[in-house]
Amino acid sequence: MPTRVGGAGDNGAVPLYRDDAIVLRTQKLGEADRIVTLLTRENGKVRGVAKGVRRTSSRFGARLEPFMVVDVQLHVGRSLDTVTQVETIGPYARPICDDYGLYTAGAPMLEAADRLVDAEREPAVQQFWLLSGALRALAGRDHAPSLVLDSYLLRALSVAGWAPSFTDCARCGAPGPHHSFSVATGGAVCARCRPPGSPAPAPETFALLAALLTGDWAVADVADQRHRREASGLVAAYAQYYLERTLRSLRHVDRTVPVPAHRPDLEA
Ligand SMILES: [Zn+2]
Numbered sequence: 001m002p003t004r005v006g007g008a009g010d011n012g013a014v015p016l017y018r019d020d021a022i023v024l025r026t027q028k029l030g031e032a033d034r035i036v037t038l039l040t041r042e043n044g045k046v047r048g049v050a051k052g053v054r055r056t057s058s059r060f061g062a063r064l065e066p067f068m069v070v071d072v073q074l075h076v077g078r079s080l081d082t083v084t085q086v087e088t089i090g091p092y093a094r095p096i097c098d099d100y101g102l103y104t105a106g107a108p109m110l111e112a113a114d115r116l117v118d119a120e121r122e123p124a125v126q127q128f129w130l131l132s133g134a135l136r137a138l139a140g141r142d143h144a145p146s147l148v149l150d151s152y153l154l155r156a157l158s159v160a161g162w163a164p165s166f167t168d169c170a171r172c173g174a175p176g177p178h179h180s181f182s183v184a185t186g187g188a189v190c191a192r193c194r195p196p197g198s199p200a201p202a203p204e205t206f207a208l209l210a211a212l213l214t215g216d217w218a219v220a221d222v223a224d225q226r227h228r229r230e231a232s233g234l235v236a237a238y239a240q241y242y243l244e245r246t247l248r249s250l251r252h253v254d255r256t257v258p259v260p261a262h263r264p265d266l267e268a
Contacts, residue, residue: 015076019043020089022131023068024110028054036064036083037114038072041128045119048074048081060086065093066110067139069132090132092139105145106138108239109152115243116160126159146228147220150235151212158213162186162242166210169193177206181234183241205230 021038024045029035032054038046053061063070064083069090074081096102113131117124134152138145154164163186167176170186171193178188180198188206189198204227211219212231223231 016073016084017043017076018071018073018085019046020128020132021046021070021072022110022113022128022135023064023066023070023093024114025066026050026064034061034064035080039113039117039124039128039131040072041125042123044122044124045114045117046074046081046121047119048072048083049077050083050086062093063088065097067093067096067106067135069135090136090139092135095139096135101145102138102141105149106135109134109138109149109156112153112156112239112243116156127156130155130159143217143221144228146232147212147223150232151215151220153235153239154209154213155215157239157242160242164209164213164238166206166213177203181206183234183237187238199234201230201234202227205234209234 019040019042021040024037024039026037027035029049032052034050034053036048036050038048040046050060050064052058053064055061060083063086068088069092071087071089072083073085075084096106109131113127117127130152134148137143138148142148143151157163164170165176165187167178167188168174169176169178169190170182170188172190174190174192176188176190178190178194179200180189180191180194181187181201182189182193182195182198185193185195187209189195204223208220208223208227208231211217211223212235
C-alpha cells in the first residue's frame with residue numbers, strides 16, 4: 001500500500017504517496033511537461049505527470065530521466081498522478097547514456113521491466129531490486145554490459161514466472177547436463193524431449209547461462225567471447241519468446257565491438 005503522507009479524509013488534504021522508483025521512459029506532454037513511466041517498489045508501474053520539467057529552470061527534470069533511481073512523491077490524480085518531489089538515489093542516467101555500450105545494454109532492461117510489470121498498483125519489490133541492482137552494476141562497470149543485460153533478463157523473466165532450466169531437462173526434469181536447448185520448452189532438454197532442430201550449445205555456454213541466472217559472477221566474468229555470444233543469442237531468443245513480442249532495442253545491442261560514446265536522444 002502507498003504511504004499516505006496526507007489523508008484523503010475530511011480535512012481536504014491532497015492524497016500523496018511516496019515510493020522508490022526507477023524511471024523507465026518519458027514522453028513529452030504539451031510545452032513543458034513530461035509523462036514519466038516509473039517502476040516503483042510498492043506500487044508497481046506508475047505513470048505520472050512531471051510538470052515544467054522541460055524548462056531549464058526545472059529543479060527535478062534531470063532526476064526524471066530514464067535509468068534514474070529516485071525517491072519520489074506523487075499526488076493522486078484522476079487519471080495520472082502528479083510528481084511533486086524527487087530525490088536521487090541512484091544517478092545512473094548520465095553514466096549509462098554517455099556510453100553507447102552501456103546504453104544499448106541498459107535500454108532493453110528498461111523495456112523488459114516495462115513489459116513484465118503491469119500497472120496494477122501492486123508491489124513489485126523483486127523486479128524493483130533486480131532492475132536497480134542491474135543498473136547500478138551497469139553504471140559502475142562491475143561486469144561486461146552484455147553479461148549484466150543477459151543476467152538481468154534471465155532473472156527478471158524468472159521472477160515473472162518464466163524461469164528457465166539450464167541443467168535438468170526443462171520438460172521431464174531428467175538430471176542434466178543435457179546437450180540441446182529449446183526456447184519454447186524452457187531451456188535445456190534431454191535427448192527424448194528434444195524438439196527437432198533444437199540447437200546444441202557448448203557445455204561452457206550452458207554453464208555460463210546457469211551462472212548468469214544465479215548471479216555467479218566468478219564464473220560469468222571469465223567466460224570467453226564465443227560462449228558469451230552464444231549465451232546472448234539464446235537469452236535474446238528466450239526473452240523475445242516470453243515477452244511475446246520483439247524487444248526492439250535488443251537488436252541494437254552490440255556485444256563485442258566498442259563504439260565511440262555519444263548521447264542518444266532518450267525522448268520518445
Ligand atoms: Zn526430458
